[in-house]
Amino acid sequence: MHPPEVYTRTSGLPSSWEQAILLVDKPEGWTSFDVIRYLRRHLPVRKMGHAGTLDPMATGLLIILVGKATRKMSLFMELDKTYEGTLRLGQETPSYDAETPVIAEYPWEHVTEEDLKVLIPAFTGTIRQRPPVYSALKVKGERLYKKARRGEAVEVAERDVTIYDLEFLSKRGPDVDFRVRCARGTYIRSLAHDIGQALGTGAHLVALRRTAIGPFRVEEAFTPEEIARLAQNHTEGCVQK
Numbered sequence: 001m002h003p004p005e006v007y008t009r010t011s012g013l014p015s016s017w018e019q020a021i022l023l024v025d026k027p028e029g030w031t032s033f034d035v036i037r038y039l040r041r042h043l044p045v046r047k048m049g050h051a052g053t054l055d056p057m058a059t060g061l062l063i064i065l066v067g068k069a070t071r072k073m074s075l076f077m078e079l080d081k082t083y084e085g086t087l088r089l090g091q092e093t094p095s096y097d098a099e100t101p102v103i104a105e106y107p108w109e110h111v112t113e114e115d116l117k118v119l120i121p122a123f124t125g126t127i128r129q130r131p132p133v134y135s136a137l138k139v140k141g142e143r144l145y146k147k148a149r150r151g152e153a154v155e156v157a158e159r160d161v162t163i164y165d166l167e168f169l170s171k172r173g174p175d176v177d178f179r180v181r182c183a184r185g186t187y188i189r190s191l192a193h194d195i196g197q198a199l200g201t202g203a204h205l206v207a208l209r210r211t212a213i214g215p216f217r218v219e220e221a222f223t224p225e226e227i228a229r230l231a232q233n234h235t236e237g238c239v240q241k
Helices: 032-042 068-077 113-123 144-149 188-199 224-233
Strands: 019-026 048-050 059-067 081-089 125-129 159-172 175-182 203-213
Touching: 019 032, 019 068, 019 224, 032 048, 032 059, 032 224, 048 068, 059 068, 081 188, 113 159, 113 188, 125 188, 175 188, 175 203, 188 203
Parallel strands: 059 203
Antiparallel strands: 019 059, 048 059, 081 175, 081 203, 125 159, 159 175
């Protein structure tokens, strides 16, 4: 059971916006802050934040904190996160995902499902990971992706991240579907890239969906349009299906 201030598709919107936590399903192509901008246009409140950024290509669960609930941001940021995604073997990109062009191609046809399973122990537990240069991390006060877009060479230090579970779900030609549950600070794009390196084939991320944050699941989340419609109609009950 969720705390009363967490609102889902089945609970409907709050009667007061003084303090609320919304579960939102971010659409593909939106930045996490695009969701905030959209909600500010449709809700009678300006103070909002989100617990955990999603790249524009990714979809899935965002936790939006409204009003006084923004004080609880750190509690939600520390929750583990679950993703389902697809990596493509045989191709590398500078951003480690499909947002930038392919810069190298390698044979991948020899990789089997057993080859993938053998990698799981090396990519679970506390591992070393290098964040993508196309990321929002700051170096000397500037976002890394800005430097990368200018073609500047940037050295990004490795760091420890924790992956609790990794499962390869299926392999369809060069595309490998997977599920991962990890701690804060893990880059799934880097995970896809590193798996490609370990296989000797290269790889990049072509799809990603965040399905859960701690106990909260994307199936419980509103779409942004649902929130706008409910707010416009002054509806406080369940979302009409």
